[in-house]
Amino acid sequence: MSSTSPSPFARPTPGLRIKEGAPAIPRPTKEEIAAFPEEARKLLDRSWAAQEPLAKAGTYKLKWLEGKHFLLAGATGPGLGGALATAVLNLIGDSGSITISARDLTASVGYETGVLMQTRAKEKGLGNRFHWLNDGLSLEGENFKKIVAALKEAGAERAIYINTVAAANSGLLPGYPPVFVKDVDKDGLFQWQLSPLNERNIETTKFIMGTMTAQFPHELEKAGIKVEATAIADWRGSLDKISREPTAVEYGRQGAYSTSLYLPKDIIQEATSAAYGSGKIAIDVFFPVMRTRALAFIPGGVTMSSVYDKLMERERIRRIDIPELALGMLDRIGKAVGGEDDNPFPRLDSHEAPLDLWFYEVVKRLNDEPGSEFYFKKWIESE
Numbered sequence: 001m002s003s004t005s006p007s008p009f010a011r012p013t014p015g016l017r018i019k020e021g022a023p024a025i026p027r028p029t030k031e032e033i034a035a036f037p038e039e040a041r042k043l044l045d046r047s048w049a050a051q052e053p054l055a056k057a058g059t060y061k062l063k064w065l066e067g068k069h070f071l072l073a074g075a076t077g078p079g080l081g082g083a084l085a086t087a088v089l090n091l092i093g094d095s096g097s098i099t100i101s102a103r104d105l106t107a108s109v110g111y112e113t114g115v116l117m118q119t120r121a122k123e124k125g126l127g128n129r130f131h132w133l134n135d136g137l138s139l140e141g142e143n144f145k146k147i148v149a150a151l152k153e154a155g156a157e158r159a160i161y162i163n164t165v166a167a168a169n170s171g172l173l174p175g176y177p178p179v180f181v182k183d184v185d186k187d188g189l190f191q192w193q194l195s196p197l198n199e200r201n202i203e204t205t206k207f208i209m210g211t212m213t214a215q216f217p218h219e220l221e222k223a224g225i226k227v228e229a230t231a232i233a234d235w236r237g238s239l240d241k242i243s244r245e246p247t248a249v250e251y252g253r254q255g256a257y258s259t260s261l262y263l264p265k266d267i268i269q270e271a272t273s274a275a276y277g278s279g280k281i282a283i284d285v286f287f288p289v290m291r292t293r294a295l296a297f298i299p300g301g302v303t304m305s306s307v308y309d310k311l312m313e314r315e316r317i318r319r320i321d322i323p324e325l326a327l328g329m330l331d332r333i334g335k336a337v338g339g340e341d342d343n344p345f346p347r348l349d350s351h352e353a354p355l356d357l358w359f360y361e362v363v364k365r366l367n368d369e370p371g372s373e374f375y376f377k378k379w380i381e382s383e
């Protein structure tokens with residue numbers, strides 16, 4: 001494979017700092033760890049404060065949640081999963097159940113949201129209709145048995161399986177040309193040069209969010225739990241196949257989604273396609289760019305979100321935040337379960353997707369020259 005590409009994203013911007021690799025996961029300070037429980041409380045309260053009026057107004061069809069049994073994978077923390085868990089916890093009624101599978105470090109906001117959800121479920125009198133398992137998803141062994149046991153204890157003969165797990169490696173596949181992604185740190189604008197991934201990182205990326213995510217409902221059914229519907233979160237960057245082609249001028253325009261993050265999504269999309277028309281309900285839901293914790297670990301992720309925010313502001317497009325997007329996903333699952341909608345690839349990003357071509361043009365031109373029309377501070381709000 002050629003080591004060169006005609007794409008502007010395969011060449012560094014002259015004069016701009018270069019960092020190799022991807023953002024590191026920072027270790028929290030003692031002060032941050034001490035603040036995590038309060039941060040978790042504010043997070044869950046804000047999420048439900050945004051969701052409750054929408055639920056009461058009937059903006060989204062959510063009545064169907066009552067009495068249903070949910071298995072939510074990756075449903076702690078400040079992202080989509082945590083917002084889904086908040087909504088389900090408050091809307092399942094007197095006979096539904098919620099089982100959350102997560103894998104959070106004990107010193108994390110994600111873990112503290114799990115602790116708090118458990119407390120609130122107890123206060124609501126859910127008893128064995130709520131389970132929080134912090135061992136992660138698995139296709140076999142003790143972890144898998146714990147999930148099955150929790151569902152059965154909750155009385156779930158049928159379950160809605162929703163997966164929003166974020167665990168993948170950003171980097172280049174062997175032999176591919178370089179990709180440069182613009183980002184911002186405390187010193188200003190710079191560019192990531194994505195690093196080649198080893199075989200282990202590639203296989204892990206495919207397996208956790210791809211193979212295991214897609215295979216899990218089949219294993220659940222073998223264990224005696226009927227899967228009423230499967231729903232998985234996706235992003236449209238995974239559809240931009242031309243951006244994976246080194247000979248294309250578009251190569252690398254999706255950053256890490258052009259180079260490695262699409263790998264598990266291909267597996268999910270294939271599984272969703274195979275399920276369509278088979279009698280199984282499986283949907284792959286496409287979301288807009290969401291300001292989640294995981295986004296900060298993708299090269300250029302937070303900067304991408306900021307640019308889209310600016311473009312939506314200029315176009316007077318209402319930004320839809322994570323708590324509402326969670327209700328949108330539940331609405332689409334309900335319509336699929338109720339036979340009202342058989343679209344296997346629903347789009348909750350349709351307000352944002354028309355901005356993509358503009359986004360690419362802006363990002364190509366972003367610079368650190370204050371007098372320029374494309375000076376990064378004119379397009380990216382400081383945190």
